Amino acid sequence: MDTDLILTLGILLVLVTIPSLLAAWVEGRAPRVGALVILAGMSMILAAAMNRPTGYRFEEIPTVMLGVVSRAIN
Numbered sequence: 001m002d003t004d005l006i007l008t009l010g011i012l013l014v015l016v017t018i019p020s021l022l023a024a025w026v027e028g029r030a031p032r033v034g035a036l037v038i039l040a041g042m043s044m045i046l047a048a049a050m051n052r053p054t055g056y057r058f059e060e061i062p063t064v065m066l067g068v069v070s071r072a073i074n
Contacts, residue, residue: 003048007056008068010044013037 017038024031049056056064 002068003052004064004068006044006051007048007061008065010041010048011061011065013041013044017041 017034020034021031021038024034
């Protein structure tokens with residue numbers, strides 16, 4: 001699997017999990033599923049950054065994500 005795709009999926013998992021974590025916190029529940037999903041997303045981000053020879057700079061992340069979306073569309 002492409003490191004750009006892994007990075008993009010990891011970022012999306014982290015972003016999607018934030019509302020779940022907040023809902024669990026507001027309702028006084030333990031955020032078990034949200035914690036597992038955010039851990040998986042952060043692991044994907046770390047794996048992508050470690051497996052890419054040059055790493056990722058913060059400035060290039062939007063370009064990488066747009067590249068992944070454009071490849072998926074085409």
